Amino acid sequence: MTATPPTILVVEDQEEVNDLLQYNLVRAGYRALAAYDGRAGLAAVRQHLPDLVLLDVMLPGIDGWDICNALLEDPALRHIPVIIFTAKGSREDFDHGHRYANVAGYFIKPYATSDVIEHVGRVLADRQR
Amino acid sequence: MITGSLLILALPLLVFTLAASSVLWRFYLQQLEADIAAQALLMADTVAPSLAAVATGHLPDGAFSPEAIASRWRRRSDARITIADARGVVRASSVGEGVGAPIDDTRRPGMRTALSGRSNATVWRSPNFVNEDTMYVNVPAWYGGQVTGVVRVAHTLTSLRKRVAQLRQTLLVAVLLYTLAIGLCTVAFAASIVRPAERLQRDAERIAGGDLSHRVEVRGPEEITQLARTLNHMTSRLEVLEGLRRRYVSDVSHELRTPLTAIRSMAETILKYGDSDTSLRERYLPRILTQTDRLARMVTQLLDLAQIESGHYVPALTPLSLAEVLDEVALTNAARAADLGVALDVRVSDRALSVRGDRDRLVQVFMNLVDNALRYTPRGGAVTLSALSTRGHVEVTVADTGQGVPPEHLPHLFDRFYRVETARSPLAGGTGLGLAIVRQIIESHGGRIKVTSSHGKGTLFLIELPGASPSPLATRSSNPPTTESQE
Ligand SMILES: Nc1ncnc2c1ncn2[C@@H]1O[C@H](COP(=O)(O)OP(=O)(O)O)[C@@H](O)[C@H]1O
Ligand SMILES: [Mg+2]
Numbered sequence: 345m346t347a348t349p350p351t352i353l354v355v356e357d358q359e360e361v362n363d364l365l366q367y368n369l370v371r372a373g374y375r376a377l378a379a380y381d382g383r384a385g386l387a388a389v390r391q392h393l394p395d396l397v398l399l400d401v402m403l404p405g406i407d408g409w410d411i412c413n414a415l416l417e418d419p420a421l422r423h424i425p426v427i428i429f430t431a432k433g434s435r436e437d438f439d440h441g442h443r444y445a446n447v448a449g450y451f452i453k454p455y456a457t458s459d460v461i462e463h464v465g466r467v468l469a470d471r472q473r
Numbered sequence: 474m475i476t477g478s479l480l481i482l483a484l485p486l487l488v489f490t491l492a493a494s495s496v497l498w499r500f501y502l503q504q505l506e507a508d509i510a511a512q513a514l515l516m517a518d519t520v521a522p523s524l525a526a527v528a529t530g531h532l533p534d535g536a537f538s539p540e541a542i543a544s545r546w547r548r549r550s551d552a553r554i555t556i557a558d559a560r561g562v563v564r565a566s567s568v569g570e571g572v573g574a575p576i577d578d579t580r581r582p583g584m585r586t587a588l589s590g591r592s593n594a595t596v597w598r599s600p601n602f603v604n605e606d607t608m609y610v611n612v613p614a615w616y617g618g619q620v621t622g623v624v625r626v627a628h629t630l631t632s633l634r635k636r637v638a639q640l641r642q643t644l645l646v647a648v649l650l651y652t653l654a655i656g657l658c659t660v661a662f663a664a665s666i667v668r669p670a671e672r673l674q675r676d677a678e679r680i681a682g683g684d685l686s687h688r689v690e691v692r693g694p695e696e697i698t699q700l701a702r703t704l705n706h707m708t709s710r711l712e713v714l715e716g717l718r719r720r721y722v723s724d725v726s727h728e729l730r731t732p733l734t735a736i737r738s739m740a741e742t743i744l745k746y747g748d749s750d751t752s753l754r755e756r757y758l759p760r761i762l763t764q765t766d767r768l769a770r771m772v773t774q775l776l777d778l779a780q781i782e783s784g785h786y787v788p789a790l791t792p793l794s795l796a797e798v799l800d801e802v803a804l805t806n807a808a809r810a811a812d813l814g815v816a817l818d819v820r821v822s823d824r825a826l827s828v829r830g831d832r833d834r835l836v837q838v839f840m841n842l843v844d845n846a847l848r849y850t851p852r853g854g855a856v857t858l859s860a861l862s863t864r865g866h867v868e869v870t871v872a873d874t875g876q877g878v879p880p881e882h883l884p885h886l887f888d889r890f891y892r893v894e895t896a897r898s899p900l901a902g903g904t905g906l907g908l909a910i911v912r913q914i915i916e917s918h919g920g921r922i923k924v925t926s927s928h929g930k931g932t933l934f935l936i937e938l939p940g941a942s943p944s945p946l947a948t949r950s951s952n953p954p955t956t957e958s959q960e
Contacts, residue, residue, distance in 0.1 A: 431730035452730075
């Protein structure tokens with residue numbers, strides 16, 4: 345295993361939730377980066393070009409969908425898969441997610457962290473092929 | 474139903490038409506008889522002398538001969554004149570019929586009766602030609618006290634009948650057209666009411682079925698459009714309320730799921746990696762407790778809010794001493810304030826100051842406000858509760874010397890779930906429901922709450938409550954009831 349591990353950016357404003365996602369990602373062998381609001385999240389994507397983004401919808405400042413749009417508009421970032429978290433749990437948010445080509449998954453809070461990590465692996469494997 | 478009412482309308486008109494034409498017929502007939510009788514009388518007088526000459530053989534000067542009289546009538550188609558002498562022999566006829574022959578009374582009745590001196594009139598119905606009815610008027614010709622002959626005028630009734638028939642037809646057509654017109658008007662009117670009403674009902678059912686974005690068409694007569702407008706107004710309000718409800722449910726879902734996510738992530742991670750990384754337990758188990766408490770607090774507050782907002786909540790208003798309420802709140806928070814190094818004071822100049830209210834709910838109000846004030850005031854600061862009476866109102870203030878609220882947040886402070894600090898902040902133990910509950914309680918008491926704040930210097934909540942007259946309190950504080958009647 346000489347190749348560098350894939351980098352995952354976690355954009356989530358709840359600090360301990362963010363920290364725990366990072367912790368689990370690292371323990372699963374990924375490199376984890378964190379952003380705690382929308383603006384910082386977008387800046388982090390641009391700066392670090394992560395392999396995948398875990399994105400909370402309800403964020404202070406720019407919300408998750410705005411970030412999805414911003415990524416899609418940038419040819420350098422549009423290929424980066426995004427996994428969405430929402431605490432609304434309404435049908436509308438789910439349907440909304442299907443409008444974005446870069447959304448590769450959708451979890452309603454509270455999710456099982458193990459499911460998220462598993463899904464991250466699956467999405468990255470799909471991208472590799 | 475419409476056909477029925479039209480029949481009821483048309484039937485009397487039909488009966489009237491038939492009756493009117495029959496009355497008219499009889500009237501015309503009488504008129505005709507009178508006309509003919511007058512003519513016949515005139516003729517009889519004219520011809521009487523010459524008829525007398527038939528008997529005497531001498532025609533007096535200036536007398537008209539029967540032939541001359543009859544021929545003058547020849548041109549008239551409807552009337553036929555026959556003149557007979559005293560013996561009953563026909564002397565002249567305007568149609569030149571049976572002259573010289575005796576009167577044939579079987580076909581033309583009444584001539585002999587007239588010869589005996591009695592005028593008469595008959596309507597004779599021809600057996601051959603159904604429509605060739607004829608009116609016969611026979612008038613005796615008197616001369617020198619003697620009946621010298623008879624003049625008969627026969628008049629066919631064909632044209633009269635035709636005229637009456639035409640009249641009846643015209644009337645019938647008029648009745649028919651009138652009924653038809655009324656019918657059409659009725660149908661049109663009914664349709665103009667019924668059709669929009671049916672449309673309204675369909676639309677209302679669609680709205681009742683849950684499509685609150687649907688609006689009914691405002692069209693049709695005044696009453697209907699009025700109803701439609703009212704319905705649309707109602708639907709708009711429902712739509713707004715439904716939007717609020719949806720947002721509220723969505724907000725509640727979000728607010729409950731957020732701590733649950735943290736709790737689940739912590740528990741799951743400890744379970745999975747706790748053995749290999751012992752720091753996880755130390756770090757996250759207390760956080761699980763904190764988040765669980767916060768969740769429980771939120772559920773309690775949500776239930777409180779739901780109860781107060783349900784419309785069933787009417788505060789049980791009893792006269793309360795404000796000083797007592799504020800003292801209780803201060804006492805409950807004294808230990809915590811001391812721990813935090815914040816001075817907590819109650820300043821009520823008038824100990825008798827009272828309000829009418831629900832004691833437990835008002836305690837809840839000031840507990841929430843003091844809880845906030847203590848939370849957002851740094852060590853060394855002060856939190857002061859004070860009360861004073863103004864113009865029938867009681868003003869209570871909760872002031873702190875804390876961090877304050879940035880002005881852009883002030884308008885939202887009383888919104889449900891609204892918090893100034895982000896979730897990252899270490900003070901994120903709040904739920905954002907406290908001030909929403911406070912406002913609901915104050916408003917249910919008929920009061921108002923305002924907030925002023927200067928960032929970095931402190932915050933002041935001002936509560937205005939309707940005051941209570943101090944006498945009931947005085948009564949309660951063991952004064953004899955007679956004090957009231959003495960005044
Ligand atoms: N005394 C105060 N000083 C500064 N900020 C305050 C004060 N009281 C309330 N706030 C702000 O208003 C927000 C809403 O208060 P509240 O409804 O009581 O919710 P909670 O206290 O549960 O967060 C708080 O999160 C806080 O940001
Ligand atoms: Mg509070």
